[in-house]
Amino acid sequence: MASSILSDCSSCATSRLLPLRRALLPPLPRFRPILASASRRPLLVAAPLPLLPPARGMASLSAAASSADSATISADACAKVIDGKLAAKQIREEIAIEIAKMKDAIGVVPGLAVILVGSRKDSQTYVRNKKKACEAAGIKSYEVNLPEDTSEDEVLKHIATFNGDPSVHGILVQLPLPHHMNDENILNAVSIEKDVDGFHPLNIGRLAMQGRDPFFVPCTPKGCMELLHRYGVEIKGKRAVVIGRSNIVGMPAALLLQKANATVSIVHSKTKNPEEITRQADIVIAAVGVANLVRGSWIKPGAAIIDVGINPVDDPESPRGYRLVGDVCYEEASKVAGAITPVPGGVGPMTIAMLLSNTLESAKRIHNFK
Amino acid sequence: MASSILSDCSSCATSRLLPLRRALLPPLPRFRPILASASRRPLLVAAPLPLLPPARGMASLSAAASSADSATISADACAKVIDGKLAAKQIREEIAIEIAKMKDAIGVVPGLAVILVGSRKDSQTYVRNKKKACEAAGIKSYEVNLPEDTSEDEVLKHIATFNGDPSVHGILVQLPLPHHMNDENILNAVSIEKDVDGFHPLNIGRLAMQGRDPFFVPCTPKGCMELLHRYGVEIKGKRAVVIGRSNIVGMPAALLLQKANATVSIVHSKTKNPEEITRQADIVIAAVGVANLVRGSWIKPGAAIIDVGINPVDDPESPRGYRLVGDVCYEEASKVAGAITPVPGGVGPMTIAMLLSNTLESAKRIHNFK
Known part of the structure; x- marks a missing residue:
């Protein structure tokens, strides 16, 4: 069991997922309608996150990572949490209002x-x-x-x-x-x-x-983009790396970033130096399904990290015997990144919210309701 | 007029396009049928080109480029020429044989x-x-x-x-x-x-x-891939940069390289550091329509360069008053790259050959002829 925990984030074997620091997150302003087109700018932008945390060299970073424990991680952590649960809740509420209007009108x-x-x-x-x-x-x-x-x-x-x-x-x-x-x-x-x-x-x-x-933007990639937009992450002209190239997430996410004028690279199983390439990115979308693949050393200081992975790893201290972690080693990455989605509570809740959004969009289009 | 010439490749204002060094190119072996699927390995591979020319640092490269004249360029040049005219001729002959067989059979x-x-x-x-x-x-x-x-x-x-x-x-x-x-x-x-x-x-x-x-691979990107395959350029696991993201060339070329397991980045007008990104690439496909945009300093030593651009630049010495150049500054790039397509005579002739290939493929599919 210990080795399972070690393998999921080996340099911080004793660490636990930090409690989500919601207190640090500025409340999202009142909600407005979501993505109608793949390329539009955000309709709602939360207070922009600072994308550059205090400067730290890679050497001090890796030293910090290898000696990390819960307490020091907590003290070091500086990435803003991109709270998908909160964003998804607001989106669902907004959709409910739109639907009520539509029902009244037509x-x-x-x-x-x-x-x-x-x-x-x-x-x-x-x-x-x-x-x-x-x-x-x-x-x-x-x-x-x-x-x-x-x-x-x-x-x-x-x-x-x-x-x-x-x-x-x-x-x-x-x-x-x-x-x-x-x-x-x-x-x-x-x-x-x-x-x-x-x-x-x-x-x-x-x-x-x-x-x-497109008629519809696939739900999970749409959720990733919506989180970037809502948290004020600038995309145009930025380097973006998508890890994974599935038809469902990685590939369409790369196309969406490209449409939003990022310079996009796709990292996959045949990529020879994924760490080096990922470290060049201002924006990382990880969607590969490998627990804690992306370590702190892969992250450019200040980058925005969207973690799509939801991977169970053994955890004898959990009542269920396992816990869920992302494709990104959160403990390490949150010390380097400027903004990061937690797992769970990041992209996960956005997928269903985007499905509702697409369904509403479809009904509006079919009935020509604006 | 002088400024027009200068602007197209400013560090080698007095140079001319080198005569295509066909003598350096190994004859292509007997032709076999071409790309049936986007992801297939080459059916025909010419003697592989050496991808690493004699090692040269970037410093000596840029010094060489800035002091270049025709004579020194000619002596320095080491890239193999990827001869699209020859490859296209062979492909058209092979298609003719296939069509004659089809006519005889059905x-x-x-x-x-x-x-x-x-x-x-x-x-x-x-x-x-x-x-x-x-x-x-x-x-x-x-x-x-x-x-x-x-x-x-x-x-x-x-x-x-x-x-x-x-x-x-x-x-x-x-x-x-x-x-x-x-x-x-x-x-x-x-x-x-x-x-x-x-x-x-x-x-x-x-x-x-x-x-x-796909039912059909778009002709120009298909031609680019065919040249890489035929000249033995390994794609799997390599870094590839596509410059330009048009629906007709750049975007499908990036998708094809990705399908062939390259790690692909797309550089476009909103990219902030195109030179730095391009210099990481083992394979460059330039399809942006800007004369001589890609300078020698953009090229990783030994890289394979496919130049899709066909741009007229003023040339008072030409009977027509202009000459055609690519998106890549050939004089500079050919001293750094391992292999390069000339303009004209590179990708251009491949487009029509691939159109014939697609038409034959369609007829075979419709008539179930193998």
Whole structure:
């Protein structure tokens, strides 16, 4: 067990995740509507975070990291916490207000259909959370639960029904699908106008191209960008590194940063010197699914760090026997970065908020409601 | 006039483009079929070029560049020339052989339709060259020439006719279109199965995504990759910088390098330190349309340089009053790089060869001919 803890952040074996220092975070101002287009500037900007902490050389940094314990880390830490839980709460409240207005004006509420195949516990939990968030915001939920051995045709039939149902504005097929199904066939069957996940290749193509906008920005990358915007992190002209190149997070996140005029590099499993490249970045989005991969020594002082990873690591002191950590070693990175998302409580809560946002956007577009 | 020449490569004002040193280039071995998928390894690899010229520090490099004249440049030059004219010729010959086989086997030849609106001289020349190349390879050419004031609907009607014509396997709308037309509407009207230019957003999306392949790889970026493959330039794990992010070249070139497992950074007009970033690259694709932007000091010794730019600069000694140069200052870069494409005679000839290749690929796919 000890080695498991060691392996997740080896230079600070005795340290714990710091309590999120919410007291340090300026309250976000009153909420305004969120990202309508991939390239827009933030509509709401919190008090800008100081991007340059007191200057420290890499040598003193690595010495500090290797001798760290909870107390010294706490004293050293200087990164502002990017509080995704708080931002997501505000976004959900704002969406609820918009939906109430829409209902009053045209008698329509957005509808989101979720198709779940099989009985994976994590998928069930995620779908349940989506449903609750929809209800709280005033979005009508439609749910289809199908057994693990359902045929692909059966799933396609449900998608066709939702495609044709005018009360459904967003359709989401919960991934992963059982192995006997072809993900590509199924995801491509979702009407591009209702693909609130934004995973359709036509949508990704429009995201990649200058002068085009996607129908929907994929939820997790959209959440990352929204956090950067809301916390006043300047993107234009900055160096950005995205670690990981998945179709769902890394690749679209890189395209979004590029659209916002950052100079973007993508680091992946075949990259020979990820540490050196990451250290050049003013903005890092880590989305690779490896616990604590990004150490303090990878971070440029003052950089903004968005940690998408949610990785369980053994923890005998936790009642569950494990705790969740990100792709970034928070204890080390928070001493070097200018701003950082915690795990949990960073990007995680933003994903569902962005799903609600995309569903509202879809309903507005379909009903031409501004 | 002198200032025009100076401005195009200021440290070597008296120098001329070196004659292309074809004698240094190993003959390409017998040709084999070209890129079928974006991510495949080269089917044909010429004798690998040495990627590391004799070691030289940046200091001695910049001293050499600032005191350069034609003679010293010629003596210093060490980069191998990546001969696009030769490679394109071989590719066109190979395509001709493939088409003859197809005709013998199933009685079908590929057909390429080109729609030209207006009377721009450069477009007319390009279309004429395409037609000649098609004829030489055995591809049937269809051409529609429309006056400048043609309506968008009229163009769309022609596209619809070609979409439905089984003897047409590729449709190309010559850009730029007159200002009164919406490029997006027109390009989107081309059937995805016949979009041999590969500009459709659905195609770009499939290019961006892991686990998907585009129907067609856009011609110029495909030509760049083909040159790297044919000249034995290793891509996997290498640092690559793409300068420029156009929908037609820079962006798809970056996606292709990424698919081939390079670590890719995109440099653009908002990048603050393009020289520093470019100097980290083992592979540079320059596609920004600025004469001689990339100086010798931007180049990592031994790097492979693919220059997509074709820019006219004043030249009173030329009968036409101008000469064509690339985005890279060839005189300087060829002393530092390991391999470099000349302008003209580098990427240029590859674009039409790749268009023929895409048209053949389309005909094979439609007729299920392997």
